[in-house]
Amino acid sequence: MSELVFDAVSVEYGNRRAAMTAVDQVSLVVPSGQVLGLVGESGSGKSTLARAAVGLAPITSGRVLLDGTDVRRLTRRGSRRPLQMVFQDPYSSLNPRMTIGQSIAEAMPRGAHDGAAGKRAEVVRLLELVNLGPDRADMLPGFLSGGQRQRVALARALAGQPDVVIADEITSALDVSVQGAVLNLVRALQEQLNLSMLFISHNLAVVRYVSDIIAVMYLGRVVESGPTEAVLADPQHPYTRELLDAARDLGVGNQAGAGIPLGQGIPDTEPADPHHPPNGCRYHTRCPIGPLVSAGRDSCRTSDPHGNAAQHLHQAACHFVGQPLQPVP
Secondary structure (H helix, E strand, C coil): CEEEEEEEEEEEEECCCCCCEEEEEEEEEECCCEEEEEEECCCCCCCHHHHHHHHCCCCEEEEEEEEEEHHHHHCCCCCCCCCCEECCCCCCCCCHHHHHHHHHHCCCCCCCHHHHHHHHHHHHHHHHHHHCCHHHCCHHHHCCHHHHHHHHHHHHHHCCCEEEEEECCCCCCCCCHHHHHHHHHHHHHHHHHHHHEEEEECCCHHHHHCCCEEEEECCCEEEEEEEEHHHHHHCCHHHHHHHCCCCHCCHHHCCCCCCCCCCCCCCCCCCCCCCCCCCCCCCCCCCCCCCCCCCCCCHHHCCCCCHHHHHHHCCCCCCCCCCCCCCCC
């Protein structure tokens, strides 16, 4: 078991004049042996944060620590990889010219298994672990379905003997009929192997099913975090409530969190441009309890609420946590 810590991590793309901050001062902890679910709409920075952890995106500032050690110092070619990532698209994550067995064996640490026979036995064990038959080892990815390929991707990640697995939207590209089976597999593997896991999704229902802790991202920042059931039963940030409203299958709808209704008096709006995020609270341009609909709340336009987030329940980054709508005179 290992603890993964994001310590004030920022990731920027582009040069200074046209730079975009995809992740802005994000601090999160994935506790040892638990699943942290990271949720938010497309463009919120979830995948960029994950890629930064495994070295696929440059960290502009801050650190990613695994048991206190900067992850950039951990990985050496051919050695055990304590951080492994499973990607969203099962059709592009596997080499189409390599057999399933070769793809899994390639991820094994050098010298971890005794010769070809040892590697073959480990491939079979990993395939059985993800509920695939040993006969799949000699097949090419093109002969497998999307759900089967994602199981292979999980087996390949486990072949690296990780302490932490990062799963990035691993069910979003799958048919609905197989999503549940893959999620059940993820839960079973996490419990069986006692893995720490960062599970990324835009679907709150999925995150609720697999996660012990939830963190909500918006425009590169975490706006609320805490134990999953506590956050979903009593969300403090209006953006979390908006996500809950979209996930009606959770059975909470607009009744969650202080009885604050959503969407009153606000037209449908797109998120702000991440290249030019608004001043103050980044959510104020579409917030149902902010200055667009409530009098006297201009501080949302000028003051960043993240400075006081630690004082609020679930570390909600909102100036008016839990407060009802104020009608505009």
